[in-house]
Amino acid sequence: MKGLSLFLGCLVPNRYPGIELATKLCLAKLDIDLEELKGASCCPAPGVFRSFDKEMWLTLASRNIVLSEQMQRDMLTICNGCFSTLADANRAIKKSEMTKQKTNKILKQIGKEVKGDIEIRHIIEYLYKEIGPEKIALHVETKLKIRVAVHYGCHLIKPTRDRDLGSFERPVFFDQLVTALGATSIEYTDKMACCGAGGGVRSSMREKSLAMTEAKLSYIREADVDCIINSCPFCHMQFDSGQEEINEHMKAQYNIPVLHYTQFLGLALGFPAQMLGIDTTIKKNRRLVEKIAADED
Amino acid sequence: MKDRTASYKAIDRISNVAADSLKCINCGVCSSSCPSGRHTSLNIRRLIKNAAKNIDILTNKELWMCTTCYNCQERCPRSIDIVDMLLDIRAISVQCGSLLPEHRKTCMMLLEHGHAVPISEGCKSKRKELGMEEHPETVHKYKEGLEEVRTLLLACGFERLVGKKNNPPGDNTL
Ligand code: SF4
Ligand code: SF4
Numbered sequence: 001m002k003g004l005s006l007f008l009g010c011l012v013p014n015r016y017p018g019i020e021l022a023t024k025l026c027l028a029k030l031d032i033d034l035e036e037l038k039g040a041s042c043c044p045a046p047g048v049f050r051s052f053d054k055e056m057w058l059t060l061a062s063r064n065i066v067l068s069e070q071m072q073r074d075m076l077t078i079c080n081g082c083f084s085t086l087a088d089a090n091r092a093i094k095k096s097e098m099t100k101q102k103t104n105k106i107l108k109q110i111g112k113e114v115k116g117d118i119e120i121r122h123i124i125e126y127l128y129k130e131i132g133p134e135k136i137a138l139h140v141e142t143k144l145k146i147r148v149a150v151h152y153g154c155h156l157i158k159p160t161r162d163r164d165l166g167s168f169e170r171p172v173f174f175d176q177l178v179t180a181l182g183a184t185s186i187e188y189t190d191k192m193a194c195c196g197a198g199g200g201v202r203s204s205m206r207e208k209s210l211a212m213t214e215a216k217l218s219y220i221r222e223a224d225v226d227c228i229i230n231s232c233p234f235c236h237m238q239f240d241s242g243q244e245e246i247n248e249h250m251k252a253q254y255n256i257p258v259l260h261y262t263q264f265l266g267l268a269l270g271f272p273a274q275m276l277g278i279d280t281t282i283k284k285n286r287r288l289v290e291k292i293a294a295d296e297d
Numbered sequence: 298m299k300d301r302t303a304s305y306k307a308i309d310r311i312s313n314v315a316a317d318s319l320k321c322i323n324c325g326v327c328s329s330s331c332p333s334g335r336h337t338s339l340n341i342r343r344l345i346k347n348a349a350k351n352i353d354i355l356t357n358k359e360l361w362m363c364t365t366c367y368n369c370q371e372r373c374p375r376s377i378d379i380v381d382m383l384l385d386i387r388a389i390s391v392q393c394g395s396l397l398p399e400h401r402k403t404c405m406m407l408l409e410h411g412h413a414v415p416i417s418e419g420c421k422s423k424r425k426e427l428g429m430e431e432h433p434e435t436v437h438k439y440k441e442g443l444e445e446v447r448t449l450l451l452a453c454g455f456e457r458l459v460g461k462k463n464n465p466p467g468d469n470t471l
Contacts, residue, residue, distance in 0.1 A: 010414040013433030017424045020433070036434045039442030041411035047365050048403055048413065051387035052396065056453035063449060106452050110445040158367035159380075168371055194332045194366035201333070201364050204399040208362065211336040277427060 001130070002118065003033035004076040005068040007086065010042050011233035012078060018277010019233060022262040023078050023123065025276070029269050030131060030139060035073065040064045043077075043085040046155070047199040050085065055106075061089035062103045062114040074119040076126060078262060080232035081198070083122040084155035090120045091162060122156055124231045124261060125165055128173045133180035141270035143182030145295040146226040146288070148264075149256075150175050150185050151216075151239070153232040154194050168192060177261065178229055181268035188223035190216060195230075197238035210249070213242045217254050227257040227288055229264050236260050257288045267292060307393055308352050314385035315348035320375045327369035327379060337362040341369050345379055348386060355390040361397060394461045404459040411436035411446040 004027075012019045027034045043061060044050075050057040065086060068075040077083040093100045094116040104113050127136065157168045165171065169192065175185040196202070196212025217239070220228060230236050236258055243254040259278065266276040273280050273289045280286045321342075328334050328342040339362035348354055363383055370379040396404070403413050412435070421431045436443040450456065 008433055008435055010412040013424075013435060013437075014412060014414050014416040014420055017420060017427055017429055017433075021427050021429060038434050039436055039439035039445075040434075041436045041442065041446045042407055042413045044407060045403075045413050048400055049407070051384045052391045052400070052404065053453065053455060053458055054385075054388055056450065056455045056458075059449050059453055060446065063445065106449060109452055110448050112445075154364070154366040158371060160371060168367075194364050194368075196332070196364060199363050199365035200361060200397075200400055200403075203403055204361055204397045205337070208333070208337045209364075212332050212364070215332075215335070275427070277423070 002072060002074045003035065004121065004126075005035055005037040005071050005073040007037055007040055007043070007064065007068070007075050007077050007082055009077070009079045009082040009233070010045070011237060016233050016236060016260070016277065019078060019236070019260045019262055022260065022266040022271070022276040025271055026262055026265045026269055030136070032131075034076065035071065037064075037067055037071070037075065040067055043079075043082040045081055046085045046088070047081070047201075048203070051200065057085070058089050058092060058099070058103055059106050061085050062093060062107060063110070063112060065090055065093070065118070065120075066107065066112045066114050069115050069118050072118075074121055076121050076123060078123050078231075078260070079234065080122070080153040080155040081234050083120065087120040087122075088162065090116065090118075122231070124156060124174055124177065125163075127177055133176040136177065136265075137180040140181055140268045142268055142292065143295070144264065144268050144292055145182050146184070146291060147186050147224065148178055148183045149188055149220045149223060149225040149228045150178055150191070151195065151228055151230045151235055152192060153230060153235045154198060156231055174231065174261075178264070181265065183264075186223045186225050188225075189219040191219075195235040195238040196242075197234050202234075202238065206245075207249070209238070210242055210246055213238050214246050214250060214252065217243065217246070217256065220256060221254065225256070226291060227259055227264075229259055229261055231261050233260065255284045257284045307355060307389055310389050311352070311354065311386060312349045314389070315345075315382055317377050317382065318345050318348040320377055321346050322375060324374060326372050326374060330368040330372050331363075332366060332368070333362050333364055339363060341379065341383075345377065345382070348382065354386060355393050356395055360387055360390060391458065392461075396459065396461070401459060404455070408447070408450060408456060408459065411443045 196209045201209040240258040263276045333339045339359045432438040
């Protein structure tokens with residue numbers, strides 16, 4: 001198996017750098033061969049750019065793929081959107097010689113050529129398939145004995161015909177990665193529902209997008225969990241900033257901590273919250289971190 | 298914008314990408330699975346059923362209410378690739394000049410920074426607090442990479458596409 005290059009995308013390095021750092025810390029601790037990918041751009045985002053201009057979408061995605069091909073490494077994504085774009089583009093290139101040639105004709109202008117000889121991975125499916133929950137459990141230093149609402153997000157598992165992760169109706173692989181750290185994954189209504197951000201809806205119809213988020217949050221709150229764990233910085237933002245927006249505009253009172261899986265894993269592997277970008281000056285986060293520490297004693 | 302602008306009618310292009318919609322049996326599984334439809338006017342069943350028949354779809358706001366969650370496509374008993382179809386129709390709509398203003402802004406970000414969401418000052422200081430480099434290892438740091446991205450965007454005619462204004466009604470040639 002090839003080593004990995006880390007594809008950052010936009011939201012992680014440019015809004016949630018803690019997720020970037022958490023990823024690097026966790027993978028180093030798990031002894032996974034990971035290197036920086038230099039000079040990548042936006043994936044580009046599937047919901048917007050793919051629906052504006054497919055040729056441009058495929059070309060920019062291919063340039064990003066080439067960067068990792070040149071290192072002879074598979075590419076690791078930590079965002080469902082990046083995964084969707086890069087995995088779908090990679091598949092299109094591998095599947096059709098004509099698509100590849102057409103793309104390479106444009107890439108030639110920057111002296112690059114896409115070959116189609118690497119794989120695109122998402123951190124959740126990578127950890128599940130290549131390391132496995134049992135082995136991850138062996139690395140746990142701090143058991144996270146808390147109640148968690150797992151949010152898979154859409155593009156990690158759908159379209160299922162392309163993802164090879166089983167049915168989207170009741171998947172368990174992400175939950176198993178969470179329970180491996182000592183936490184309990186709580187069932188809740190509409191668990192597999194969308195966060196409401198995708199497809200360009202958050203940017204163009206903020207209120208409607210937040211109405212979808214609020215519906216999901218209300219079920220999560222009903223389930224009385226300690227935090228939401230996601231696999232995507234876009235869902236992360238929708239739940240995180242989204243709660244503040246909802247509280248402000250809909251006169252609601254949501255107060256649920258939101259963590260990307262890499263941050264959650266980082267806590268279990270013994271890294272301090274601050275190092276993982278979990279802002280403990282925010283009361284709900286402090287409560288969460290204190291609860292984990294208290295249960296440990 | 299090269300061959301893509303070959304002036305054949307938008308309606309022909311729609312019936313092309315939406316050909317599969319003729320398989321629809323109007324069962325409503327898609328719309329009852331749709332998270333957006335519970336909160337917006339999006340009726341994906343109606344949209345798909347009529348996709349190939351009506352040029353009005355290009356200016357239908359409902360096109361942009363879909364979060365691309367794929368529920369409908371996963372569950373459609375006729376195996377219609379609903380989301381793929383919708384994305385193709387969106388692209389035709391954009392080529393006809395119907396890019397939403399908010400989405401135009403996102404496009405401008407990509408053109409300027411190579412990122413849909415470029416780094417903010419607040420995030421730079423967050424990175425420093427975490428002991429990270431101020432600029433991530435992306436085109437933010439590697440300017441020659443940004444030049445490459447711009448060259449490709451230009452080659453694809455993206456700037457022209459983004460700058461395109463609404464065509465007058467009735468002018469449906471691309
Ligand atoms: S689920 Fe498929 S067949 Fe049923 S109404 Fe929707 S598009 Fe038509
Ligand atoms: S993909 Fe779009 S139309 Fe289909 S169920 Fe999801 S939001 Fe609704």
